[in-house]
Each structure stands twice: as structure tokens, then as C-alpha cells.
Amino acid sequence: MNPAPRPNQPKFELFGDTLSGRVLWLTVAIILIIELVVMLPGLGRERQAWLWDRIAHAHLATYPLAQSGATLSPQAQDSLLSFALDDEIILKEPGQPPLTLRTTRPIPPIDRSAVLTDETLWYSTWRAVIHLAGLGGREMQIIAPSPLQPGAVLEVTVNETPLDADLHAHAEHAFTVTVIMALVTGLLIFAVLDRLLVRPMRIITTSIINFREDPEQESASDLSWLANRPEDEISGAARELKSMQDEMRAALWRNARLAAVGTSVAKISHDLRNILSSALLVSDRLESINDPAVQRASRTLVSAVERSAQLVTRTVDFAREGPPPVVRSAVPLHDLVDEAALVVAPVNSGVAIRNEVPAPLVLSLDSGQIYRVLVNLMRNAAEAGCKTITVSTESRGGVTRMRVADDGPGLPLRVQDRLFQPFTSSGRYGGTGLGLAIARDLIRAHGGDLVLEETGPRGTVFAMDLTISETQI
Structure with missing residues (x-):
């Protein structure tokens, strides 16, 4: 090099x-x-x-x-x-x-x-x-x-x-x-200070200005020269700045391509949904035939079509510019958990969902968005092979923390660090890698955050902080 x-x-x-x-x-x-x-x-x-x-x-x-x-x-x-x-x-x-x-x-x-x-x-x-x-x-x-x-x-x-x-x-x-x-002494001292301090500061400032004006364009090599100087505080700052700029350029590159993907998917999603609807109609007719082999094939076709529709919907939602809009209303949280459980439990009859949210707890939330988050977390736990899912809340200092805990096998170590990154699957078959990323965005739009609290052989716990005040009904 x-x-x-x-x-x-x-x-x-x-x-x-x-x-x-x-x-x-x-x-x-x-x-x-x-x-x-x-x-x-x-x-x-x-x-x-x-x-x-x-x-x-x-x-x-x-x-x-x-x-x-x-x-x-x-x-x-x-x-x-x-x-x-x-x-x-x-x-x-x-x-x-x-x-x-x-x-x-x-x-x-x-x-x-x-x-x-x-x-x-x-x-x-x-x-x-x-x-x-x-x-x-x-x-x-x-x-x-x-x-x-x-x-x-x-x-x-x-x-x-x-x-x-x-x-x-x-x-x-x-x-x-x-x-x-x-x-004479001032000029000599100035030459030394200009070499050691003033000129490096000018290089760093110029690099920051150039990065602000055009973050995707890599600037001249002055910052690289400064970062390669012998070890001192200024060269360390230059190395950190250069590393930050490189990471930001990579992130901008990824985001630009994600935006391009979202734009493309949004344009074709309408036509694709029509195609998938036609496939669902055909599969419904196939299920009416009294042939076990045909019925098994139709069920497989329905599952594949539903996964395709989910992938299109989640990709469009994730690629949409800006945070999701939040329309708040008084939401009885206990009832909302029951509604989400009805969607998950019939599909996975071997899973028990325990709703430990206090019945009188009412929060100012967007019920549709929180419903999507709960369904996503519960469905992920059920598909991972758990037997029991427990939903509970804890309130401290005006912040309500909701936990979704399961007794499944835990998350693989290889996906824990990249769990909330888009298109990073947890390893199960058919996963899109967008569910948790979208769920975190929805919680953050409410002013809170979604985190992995713990995971291991005894189960996994996801926690979401909802930074809003409580009211009683």
C-alpha cells in the first residue's frame, strides 16, 4: 500500500x-x-x-x-x-x-x-x-x-x-x-506551534467542512497524512475523525441503496399484491379438491404466498422515509395484549400466552403500532419453539416498561449483535430480517426504545420503554 x-x-x-x-x-x-x-x-x-x-x-x-x-x-x-x-x-x-x-x-x-x-x-x-x-x-x-x-x-x-x-x-x-x-523568538515558536497545533487543526477543520458539504465524497489525503503521524493526541483525533467519516460514508451508502430498494418495491408492490391475490384464489380452489396430495400442495402454496406478501409489506414499511406517524389515543393495554394473543395462539396451538398486564392500565399510545410490535414479538417467540409467552409491565418514574418473555431456546450468539439491523434474520426459515427493525422504529417513534434484555437457554426477554404518563379508567 x-x-x-x-x-x-x-x-x-x-x-x-x-x-x-x-x-x-x-x-x-x-x-x-x-x-x-x-x-x-x-x-x-x-x-x-x-x-x-x-x-x-x-x-x-x-x-x-x-x-x-x-x-x-x-x-x-x-x-x-x-x-x-x-x-x-x-x-x-x-x-x-x-x-x-x-x-x-x-x-x-x-x-x-x-x-x-x-x-x-x-x-x-x-x-x-x-x-x-x-x-x-x-x-x-x-x-x-x-x-x-x-x-x-x-x-x-x-x-x-x-x-x-x-x-x-x-x-x-x-x-x-x-x-x-x-x-525572532515569536516566529520560531510560531513555526513550531503552527506545525504541531495550528496546521493540524486547520486540516481537521477543513475535513469537517468538506464532509459536511459532501459527505459521500472522500476528501484529499491531508487527514490521512495527519492520522499517520507518530502517536499523539492530535493524530489520535485525526484517526478517530477519519474512522467516523468512513463509517458515516458506508452508512450513507447503505441507506441510499435501501432507499432505492424501498422506492423500487413501493412501485411494484401494487402489481405484486394483485399477482399474489390471484395465487391465493387458485390455492383456495385447490383446497376444495378431495385429494390429500393436492391439499398439502395448496397449503404449501398459501404459506409461500403469505410469506411473500409479508416481505413486500415489511420492506415498504421499513423503506418509507421519516419516522412512522404516531396517532395517540387512550389504549387499555391489557385488552391490546389479548387481541395480539388471539392472532398468535390459534396458529400455534401449543403456545400459552399469559397476560400479566394490569387491567386498569391505560396508556396514550398508537394502538395499531403497539399491536404490530406485540404480534411480531409473540410470533417470533412462538416460531422459535417456546411453550409459554408472558407479557408484563413495570412502571417507574413516569416510564412504563413492557416485557415480552418466553421460555424458548434463546437467540443464537451470531445474531445478537446485529439483531435490530435490517435484513438480518434470526436464523429461522422464512424470516425477512425486518420485523425487529420495524418494531424498534415504532417504539422509538413513541419516545421509548426496544431492547433485548436477556437471552439464553431458559428463554428470551424483550423490553420496550414507553415514556408516557399513565391514566386510570
Whole structure:
């Protein structure tokens, strides 16, 4: 057997109201949010690094003066402070007077002070977010020990404008990298999800739509390819869907041919009944001849004609489209069972029919249809060789269950699974295989069901549920 051909490569549907597009952009959004959350502590570290750089540059600017004890002119101090990006530097060393460098430019009032040794990463991150939002101060004093000389402490006054520019540049770079990573990662994840989930869902959905539009036409092999994938939940669903579609197509094929059979039989039934009527008239005349051999042949002919008429009638009834119409009326069920027994008992004089249905029980039923069901079940039991048939009822919760039990040999195991399928005979001679199928349809038209409750060497029990309320007379 040739393997199912591989379907075309998937088409990425990145935009529009599609499952694949939503998967992509949801993945990108989630990754972007995660990356942005991870990026925030990086802004805090960037701010701390900038402040520590100011401390290191300030000590480098004052270190030669602290070692030599020389003094600088205001212009030289401005040059050093410009190098350090500071407005004022105060160096405090153990055992030495403070060394101060101050710009000649006017210094705005200090908005806040920061002791770097006391700042946490989370606080620095919060301050970085404030700077990005444009809510930071303009002048700031930094207090921190010198990273170049143990014991030395620096107090540096700086303008925060360069810090704002540095944080903005860092945030823009990090955001650009984050967006690129989110898009690339989202596309990769989307490709995997589209391959494993979205595309199989599209194949299953397409198969369902095609099956709904034309259930008898087998679609392309995409579903077969999906069902033949390695074992997982989706391939299992595809196999079950394919199996269901195959069974439905087979059922539709059978039903179409049954409908064709019913239409054909309905067209010829009238003429066939006339032919059978003529045969019955001839057989009646043959029975009047005083010849035992002729009489035996006439009885055989009558039996064959009656079976032929039954086959035509049951086939037409079963092939009729739609459920049988139900015309309800108040039916004394005990009397209806007696009427059905009169039809079965004279033909099979060795069969006893026990009617255990309560006499006052009246149900809203179609008497003609229930009569046909009872006659069919009783006749089947009698022809199977039983001696006693018992009809009883049981009522529970507004549902009346009627049982037809016999003491016959039971049903063969080979027919039990297909008992209610049309044209499936129970094995007796002359059976059409339509009686039980029609009987079940009649009970289901009443809102109940006909089931085989039990069967075995001690007998068979059929039960029918009649889901209607009881009334008393």
C-alpha cells in the first residue's frame, strides 16, 4: 500500500483574524513583556554604574592636587570639573582637610542626595524609571567612598541631564534588542506551534467542512497524512475523525441503496399484491379438491404466498422515509395484549400466552403500532419453539416498561449483535430480517426504545420503554 502523500507546506497567516496570526502575536507580546520586565533591573544597574563612574572620575580629578597640595586657578578647576562632568567635588581623606573643587558657573539648588552604599538595585531601578519618565531632579549630590583609595569619601554634585541622556540611550538600545529578540523568538515558536497545533487543526477543520458539504465524497489525503503521524493526541483525533467519516460514508451508502430498494418495491408492490391475490384464489380452489396430495400442495402454496406478501409489506414499511406517524389515543393495554394473543395462539396451538398486564392500565399510545410490535414479538417467540409467552409491565418514574418473555431456546450468539439491523434474520426459515427493525422504529417513534434484555437457554426477554404518563379508567 502506498503511503499517503505529504500535503503542501503550511502557509503562515500572520495577519487577520486567524488562529495562526493570534498565536504569533500573542507569543510576541508575551515574550516582549517578559523581556521588558527583565530589562528594568538593567536600567537600575546602568544608573548605578553611571553614578560610580562620576565618583571615580571625581577622585581622578582631585588625586594630583591631594598628593601635591597645590592649588588651582578657577579656570583650571572648571577644566577638571568639565572632565569629570561634575559641578562640585569634595574629597575627604583621613587626617587631611577637605579638598574642594567648585565650578565658577552658578550651581542650581540640590534637589536630592544619594548615598551609593545604601542604595539597593530595586530603588535604583525605580529612580531610573522616574528619569525615563522625565520626572528626575536637575541637581544631585552623590556621597560614596572612593573606589581608588580606601578610607577616602567623596561628595560630588552633578547635573542629572547627562544621566537622563545615558539612560534614554541605554533604554532605546535595550528595547530595540528586545523587540528583535521577541520577533525572532515569536516566529520560531510560531513555526513550531503552527506545525504541531495550528496546521493540524486547520486540516481537521477543513475535513469537517468538506464532509459536511459532501459527505459521500472522500476528501484529499491531508487527514490521512495527519492520522499517520507518530502517536499523539492530535493524530489520535485525526484517526478517530477519519474512522467516523468512513463509517458515516458506508452508512450513507447503505441507506441510499435501501432507499432505492424501498422506492423500487413501493412501485411494484401494487402489481405484486394483485399477482399474489390471484395465487391465493387458485390455492383456495385447490383446497376444495378431495385429494390429500393436492391439499398439502395448496397449503404449501398459501404459506409461500403469505410469506411473500409479508416481505413486500415489511420492506415498504421499513423503506418509507421519516419516522412512522404516531396517532395517540387512550389504549387499555391489557385488552391490546389479548387481541395480539388471539392472532398468535390459534396458529400455534401449543403456545400459552399469559397476560400479566394490569387491567386498569391505560396508556396514550398508537394502538395499531403497539399491536404490530406485540404480534411480531409473540410470533417470533412462538416460531422459535417456546411453550409459554408472558407479557408484563413495570412502571417507574413516569416510564412504563413492557416485557415480552418466553421460555424458548434463546437467540443464537451470531445474531445478537446485529439483531435490530435490517435484513438480518434470526436464523429461522422464512424470516425477512425486518420485523425487529420495524418494531424498534415504532417504539422509538413513541419516545421509548426496544431492547433485548436477556437471552439464553431458559428463554428470551424483550423490553420496550414507553415514556408516557399513565391514566386510570
